[in-house]
Amino acid sequence: MIEASTSQIWTVIIATGIGTFLIRFSFLGLIGNRQLPAWALRMLRYTPVAVLPAVIAPLLFGNGPNAMDPIRLAAAFATLAVGVSTRNVLYAIIAGLSVFIGLTALGG
Incomplete structure (x- = not known):
């Protein structure tokens, strides 16, 4: 060391x-x-879409004790489904958080 x-x-x-x-x-x-140029504003629109998976992926597929946990996978699937269907990052986060809290309260 x-x-x-x-x-x-x-x-x-x-x-x-x-x-x-x-x-x-x-x-x-x-x-x-x-005023930012149009190309910069266009790229900044993708920031939430890039950050959310980068934050969540290590929690789902990492080597820790909670890797591939069914409750986390269900929350991730709910987040993905709501995000794709509504195209709204905030709704996707709320849906995933709701599923995670709900399933954890039921039996996690």
Whole structure:
């Protein structure tokens, strides 16, 4: 295991904080009040569609103790079905969460 001194840890924390701030500021602070080009707006529409599977997939197919859990798979299927049928990310999230909470309360 690698040993790190307190000053090294704080240096990494501060550098990461500055880097994160600069990345966010470059998008929000510098171009926040300008109109984005049409191609950028078109790409930003796909952000929720890309983020939702990226967050959920490790929970479903990972190596942890809850991988391939029937309750999680049912919630994922409900999320997918509602998302495809309504084309609304919020409705899909609510449906998946409702199925997960409901099935967990029944017997999980």
